[in-house]
Amino acid sequence: MNLLIKNGRVVDPATGTDDTLDILIDKGKIAVIKPKIEAKAQKVIDASRLVVAPGFIDMHTHLRQPGQEYKETIQSGSQAAARGGFTSIACMPNTVPVNDNRGLTEFIISEARKKAAVNVFPIAAVSKNEEGQELTEMADLVEAGAVAFSDDGYPVKTSYLMRRALEYSKLLNTLIIDHCEDRSLTYKGVMNEGYYSYLLGLKGMPAVAEEIIVARDLILAEKAEARLHLAHLSVKGALELLRQVKRKKVQVTAEVTPHHLILTDESCKTYDTNCKVNPPLRSQEDVEALLQAVKEGLIDVLATDHAPHAEDEKNVEFDRAPFGINGLETAVSLLLDRLVHKNIISLERFIQMIATNPAIILGLKNKGKIAVGADADLTLLNLRKDVVVDVSQFKSKSRNNPFNGWKLKGAAVMTIVGGKIAYQE
Amino acid sequence: MTFTHKHLLGIEELSLAEISTILDTAESLAEISTREIKKVPTLRGKTIINLFFEPSTRTRSSFELAAKRLSADIINLNRDSSAVVKGENLKDTILNLEAMNPDALVIRHEAAGAPYFISTFCHSHIINAGDGAHEHPTQALLDAFTIRQEKQDFAELKVVIVGDILHSRVARSNIFCLSKLGAKIVACGPPSLLPPEFEKFGVELDYNFDRAVEEADVIMMLRLQLERQQKNFFPSIREYRNLYSLTRKRYRKAKRKAIIMHPGPINRTVEISAEMADSARSVILKQVENGIAVRMAILYILLGGKERESLD
Numbered sequence: 132m133n134l135l136i137k138n139g140r141v142v143d144p145a146t147g148t149d150d151t152l153d154i155l156i157d158k159g160k161i162a163v164i165k166p167k168i169e170a171k172a173q174k175v176i177d178a179s180r181l182v183v184a185p186g187f188i189d190m191h192t193h194l195r196q197p198g199q200e201y202k203e204t205i206q207s208g209s210q211a212a213a214r215g216g217f218t219s220i221a222c223m224p225n226t227v228p229v230n231d232n233r234g235l236t237e238f239i240i241s242e243a244r245k246k247a248a249v250n251v252f253p254i255a256a257v258s259k260n261e262e263g264q265e266l267t268e269m270a271d272l273v274e275a276g277a278v279a280f281s282d283d284g285y286p287v288k289t290s291y292l293m294r295r296a297l298e299y300s301k302l303l304n305t306l307i308i309d310h311c312e313d314r315s316l317t318y319k320g321v322m323n324e325g326y327y328s329y330l331l332g333l334k335g336m337p338a339v340a341e342e343i344i345v346a347r348d349l350i351l352a353e354k355a356e357a358r359l360h361l362a363h364l365s366v367k368g369a370l371e372l373l374r375q376v377k378r379k380k381v382q383v384t385a386e387v388t389p390h391h392l393i394l395t396d397e398s399c400k401t402y403d404t405n406c407k408v409n410p411p412l413r414s415q416e417d418v419e420a421l422l423q424a425v426k427e428g429l430i431d432v433l434a435t436d437h438a439p440h441a442e443d444e445k446n447v448e449f450d451r452a453p454f455g456i457n458g459l460e461t462a463v464s465l466l467l468d469r470l471v472h473k474n475i476i477s478l479e480r481f482i483q484m485i486a487t488n489p490a491i492i493l494g495l496k497n498k499g500k501i502a503v504g505a506d507a508d509l510t511l512l513n514l515r516k517d518v519v520v521d522v523s524q525f526k527s528k529s530r531n532n533p534f535n536g537w538k539l540k541g542a543a544v545m546t547i548v549g550g551k552i553a554y555q556e
Numbered sequence: 557m558t559f560t561h562k563h564l565l566g567i568e569e570l571s572l573a574e575i576s577t578i579l580d581t582a583e584s585l586a587e588i589s590t591r592e593i594k595k596v597p598t599l600r601g602k603t604i605i606n607l608f609f610e611p612s613t614r615t616r617s618s619f620e621l622a623a624k625r626l627s628a629d630i631i632n633l634n635r636d637s638s639a640v641v642k643g644e645n646l647k648d649t650i651l652n653l654e655a656m657n658p659d660a661l662v663i664r665h666e667a668a669g670a671p672y673f674i675s676t677f678c679h680s681h682i683i684n685a686g687d688g689a690h691e692h693p694t695q696a697l698l699d700a701f702t703i704r705q706e707k708q709d710f711a712e713l714k715v716v717i718v719g720d721i722l723h724s725r726v727a728r729s730n731i732f733c734l735s736k737l738g739a740k741i742v743a744c745g746p747p748s749l750l751p752p753e754f755e756k757f758g759v760e761l762d763y764n765f766d767r768a769v770e771e772a773d774v775i776m777m778l779r780l781q782l783e784r785q786q787k788n789f790f791p792s793i794r795e796y797r798n799l800y801s802l803t804r805k806r807y808r809k810a811k812r813k814a815i816i817m818h819p820g821p822i823n824r825t826v827e828i829s830a831e832m833a834d835s836a837r838s839v840i841l842k843q844v845e846n847g848i849a850v851r852m853a854i855l856y857i858l859l860g861g862k863e864r865e866s867l868d
Contacts, residue, residue, distance in 0.1 A: 325753060326753045326756055329722075329751060329753050329754060329757075330568070330728075330757075331668055331669060331690060332668035332669075332687070332688050332689035332690030332691065332725060332728060333668050333669070333688075333689075333690075334689075401672070402668075402669035402672050402673055443645070446645075446647055447645055447646060447647070447673075448646060448665070448667035448669065448670045448673055449667065449668065449669045449673070450666075450667040450668070450688070451667065
């Protein structure tokens with residue numbers, strides 16, 4: 132099967148392309164890129180007025196399988212990803228049981244091969260059962276297909292284990308992804324600590340809890356000369372720490388989520404549990420600092436932290452609801468509307484942060500670029516399309532998203548994975 | 557009559573006029589509890605459910621008597637006798653109770669925002685009888701009612717609220733209520749229980765009780781909410797007592813005839829000495845008495861506002 136995409140505005144930061152071009156896809160790879168391709172193809176897509184970008188990669192997704200299939204499965208989560216414009220997702224290991232061994236990593240890969248609409252790359256746990264006591268068999272896991280390691284949901288519990296994990300990761304040239312939270316400071320917390328937590332009488336999670344672990348792990352990563360990726364940064368102070376270290380060429384990268392760039396802790400004022408997320412939605416000052424950090428290039432990656440939860444689990448008292456926002460199907464429209472159209476970043480920089488950089492950071496060699504011989508993973512965008520977020524239309528099994536009803540400009544309209552159309556609106 | 561809300565969820569959302577309406581109504585209803593026949597037919601045929609997920613003596617019996625003195629039918633449910641212990645979630649519990657067509661639900665719950673959450677799907681009137689560390693609106697209203705009986709003009713008053721401000725729903729509701737009424741409020745406690753952000757609620761902060769109590773007209777002591785706390789907000793009860801207990805010596809620094817308030821239950825000799833709790837300037841039991849009038853006013857305003865003339 133071959134596929135010809137005609138007249139699209141091809142924007143690819145990896146090759147510095149921004150031009151109206153045709154792309155011929157053959158056997159799952161990009162075969163030809165030229166201004167006018169006359170060859171015949173089994174399917175021709177008219178991409179006039181659309182942007183053709185390298186397939187978007189979400190390096191922070193929770194798929195809930197195995198163990199919590201009522202929230203999400205590899206299949207439903209991957210369909211949500213395709214609908215949201217993502218051609219690849221990296222899934223976090225905090226399933227039940229935790230992905231801390233070869234058997235589980237292989238299960239995810241094989242289940243994805245059978246049922247997933249997009250590429251699925253497992254992230255394995257740093258420590259067994261994410262308990263922070265013993266390292267997982269990292270070499271074995273890399274061989275099985277793990278692309279990175281994280282105890283996501285928790286920080287790596289002790290400085291000692293984080294040090295050893297960083298050191299050992301160098302053997303495999305792999306990546307540690309860090310959920311930065313000093314749990315002794317966030318004990319029983321449910322939202323950002325500050326004016327609104329005091330107003331609402333809810334237990335706060337202070338910004339310093341994030342800063343302390345960011346500081347700890349930046350120091351350890353620098354010393355170990357290992358690669359560290361800071362997940363979902365949310366506070367101003369963490370950005371200051373990152374800024375200092377980046378000047379020193381430490382191998383550190385960082386991501387932010389759409390919700391931390393757009394919502395503040397004021398959103399919790401109605402006790403809306405769809406706004407309960409970890410890290411919590413922060414203050415206006417933090418949001419402004421995050422936008423500034425994105426603008427100045429301090430942040431490398433935009434990621435969703437897609438965290439599906441069933442409606443019944445969220446339809447409870449704020450204290451009792453699980454943390455998490457279902458983000459795969461709203462991220463691209465939110466970011467186009469709030470970052471690109473508001474001129475915080477260019478379209479090219481946006482694509483770099485959501486496709487090029489995640490591919491480089493995760494070491495996905497044939498992805499994140501539009502080049503002859505690369506995997507034919509493409510995301511087609513309509514920048515002018517008006518969308519109204521409607522959670523009832525989600526492909527995800529869950530609906531926990533605080534943006535329902537929002538009017539946004541710009542959307543992914545087609546997702547091509549390995550030369551096949553994975554989603555078309 | 558000024559009152560536009562369907563529910564009483566918190567003081568923060570009330571206007572000064574609405575607070576005044578409640579206090580004025582309470583004043584007109586207070587007399588009923590002094591009659592030989594303590595009952596009027598105003599809310600005859602109305603059904604109220606007292607739903608208490610946390611222990612309570614004062615608030616629960618106060619709501620019950622308030623309802624009965626207005627001739628409403630009221631039943632009491634607590635956590636241990638509800639299906640919550642069998643794993644039913646809050647929404648299902650409420651929907652089941654609501655299927656029995658009550659007119660109002662009085663809710664006490666350990667989770668902040670629980671009454672707010674319930675109001676999003678419930679058709680009955682919701683009255684917040686204390687939610688976590690968020691609000692306890694009827695307590696603040698009965699406190700304001702009590703202060704109004706004892707003192708003249710709120711704008712002239714210095715009120716010092718002392719203790720575990722961080723975990724106290726009583727403190728929050730009182731701060732919102734008394735600042736709307738125009739009083740000067742000083743919140744006092746150790747820094748670990750008194751975050752600087754509270755200044756944004758329009759109060760002055762003072763860590764030193766001996767200084768804060770100077771020239772106070774109203775001294776409102778709070779109970780240490782040991783059940784809501786982690787450890788180490790302060791080193792020991794002994795040290796807390798030394799720094800923040802209301803003693804005669806400290807009371808003397810306040811204005812002459814300053815009144816002593818406490819929402820109860822009292823930890824005698826912890827936040828207040830027995831001598832002060834029982835002194836002539838203590839209005840602690842007056843607060844309890846006034847609680848009935850204020851809760852009658854709330855029930856009347858929410859459930860029977862149209863039949864005001866039938867009061868007599």
